[in-house]
Amino acid sequence: MQALKPTEFTARVVWLGRVADRAARLEAEALAEADMTFAGIAGEAHGGVTRPSCSRVMDQHPRGTEIRNVRQLSVLSAEELVAVAGEMEVDALYPAWLGASLVIEGIPDFSHVPPSSRLQAPSGATLVIDMENRPCQLPARVIEGHRPGCGKLFKRAAEGRRGVTAWVEREGRIALGDVLRLHVPDQPVWSQLARARA
Amino acid sequence: MQALKPTEFTARVVWLGRVADRAARLEAEALAEADMTFAGIAGEAHGGVTRPSCSRVMDQHPRGTEIRNVRQLSVLSAEELVAVAGEMEVDALYPAWLGASLVIEGIPDFSHVPPSSRLQAPSGATLVIDMENRPCQLPARVIEGHRPGCGKLFKRAAEGRRGVTAWVEREGRIALGDVLRLHVPDQPVWSQLARARA
Numbered sequence: 208m209q210a211l212k213p214t215e216f217t218a219r220v221v222w223l224g225r226v227a228d229r230a231a232r233l234e235a236e237a238l239a240e241a242d243m244t245f246a247g248i249a250g251e252a253h254g255g256v257t258r259p260s261c262s263r264v265m266d267q268h269p270r271g272t273e274i275r276n277v278r279q280l281s282v283l284s285a286e287e288l289v290a291v292a293g294e295m296e297v298d299a300l301y302p303a304w305l306g307a308s309l310v311i312e313g314i315p316d317f318s319h320v321p322p323s324s325r326l327q328a329p330s331g332a333t334l335v336i337d338m339e340n341r342p343c344q345l346p347a348r349v350i351e352g353h354r355p356g357c358g359k360l361f362k363r364a365a366e367g368r369r370g371v372t373a374w375v376e377r378e379g380r381i382a383l384g385d386v387l388r389l390h391v392p393d394q395p396v397w398s399q400l401a402r403a404r405a
Numbered sequence: 406m407q408a409l410k411p412t413e414f415t416a417r418v419v420w421l422g423r424v425a426d427r428a429a430r431l432e433a434e435a436l437a438e439a440d441m442t443f444a445g446i447a448g449e450a451h452g453g454v455t456r457p458s459c460s461r462v463m464d465q466h467p468r469g470t471e472i473r474n475v476r477q478l479s480v481l482s483a484e485e486l487v488a489v490a491g492e493m494e495v496d497a498l499y500p501a502w503l504g505a506s507l508v509i510e511g512i513p514d515f516s517h518v519p520p521s522s523r524l525q526a527p528s529g530a531t532l533v534i535d536m537e538n539r540p541c542q543l544p545a546r547v548i549e550g551h552r553p554g555c556g557k558l559f560k561r562a563a564e565g566r567r568g569v570t571a572w573v574e575r576e577g578r579i580a581l582g583d584v585l586r587l588h589v590p591d592q593p594v595w596s597q598l599a600r601a602r603a
Binding site: 209210211212213245256257263264265266267268272273274275277315316318319320321322323324325327331333335337338339340341367374375376377378390392394395396397398 | 407409410411443454461462463464465466470471472516517519521522523529531537539565573574576588589593595
């Protein structure tokens with residue numbers, strides 16, 4: 208009867224990173240392990256229990272409104288990164304270029320896992336997936352710097368494969384190689400969904 | 406391109422309440438308005454930015470683990486309450502008996518709105534819906550006290566109609582009569598969902 212249900216889906220952590228200062232440098236530095244706190248990864252520019260709202264939620268809040276931070280972490284799929292790089296015809300897309308917090312492998316169609324799903328690490332650290340992330344133009348500039356001519360290809364190639372945003376529900380450490388388990392809301396799809404989106 | 410999308414679905418607030426002391430009394434007291442803070446409704450026993458985990462998340466956390474509180478509010482649908490009462494063959498099910506925070510009317514199949522949806526009030530106060538709530542036995546005792554012989558009928562009758570749990574993303578006041586707008590994650594249903602639930 209529990210509403211949140213463990214699944215057989217697991218994913219291995221293949222990259223961990225942190226953006227220390229967004230203004231200075233969009234790229235993330237790689238980490239071997241990271242302490243997940245209720246404010247996100249310690250020392251991460253996207254951290255905080257709350258944040259000033261940005262352009263992504265202009266349909267909900269005037270820019271700069273204090274809202275809870277559900278974008279503490281950017282979680283990407285290794286498989287989707289490869290597919291995006293393939294479509295862009297570049298040799299590789301490094302997670303650091305995209306400002307990633309976590310890259311995992313093993314969950315199919317990862318960018319579309321159900322909103323409010325959880326990823327749990329062996330330490331007990333638990334991340335709540337808010338929802339799909341959407342490609343923006345910022346990584347395009349970084350990619351353009353590394354692979355001239357390719358930056359503009361990113362946004363379109365990454366549609367539906369840009370990973371998810373997440374926040375920390377339970378504190379703990381996550382390390383490279385950790386296996387995370389996916390837990391999903393065990394409920395029927397809303398029958399009015401199609402109409403709601405019309 | 407925003408991932409969180411306003412819908413045409415709105416709901417009117419028809420009841421507001423607060424449980425002051427869970428140990429003393431499960432029933433909620435009615436309010437004319439409530440200030441939503443990042444810790445939930447001020448003075449509400451289910452409030453707090455974090456909470457000790459309970460039996461509902463034993464598949465994820467040992468009991469008593471400090472986790473973020475995604476159960477600050479219990480949001481019920483007026484239409485579903487009527488349907489549950491009908492199935493139980495009682496005259497009415499009062500929101501206070503169920504320890505409700507908010508009862509709204511106007512959204513069909515409300516208990517199954519997509520997890521991570523938002524409800525936004527005219528003040529800007531915004532609630533994040535974690536997911537469907539599941540009926541437990543506690544309200545059954547309260548109902549039994551008011552309608553002897555009927556308490557045991559609640560759990561089954563309320564399946565799929567027990568509303569949702571929610572938490573505060575943006576602070577502000579919500580009052581009786583307010584019209585809340587539903588915003589939903591604008592993303593495809595996860596293609597692996599059926600398999601994940603198997």
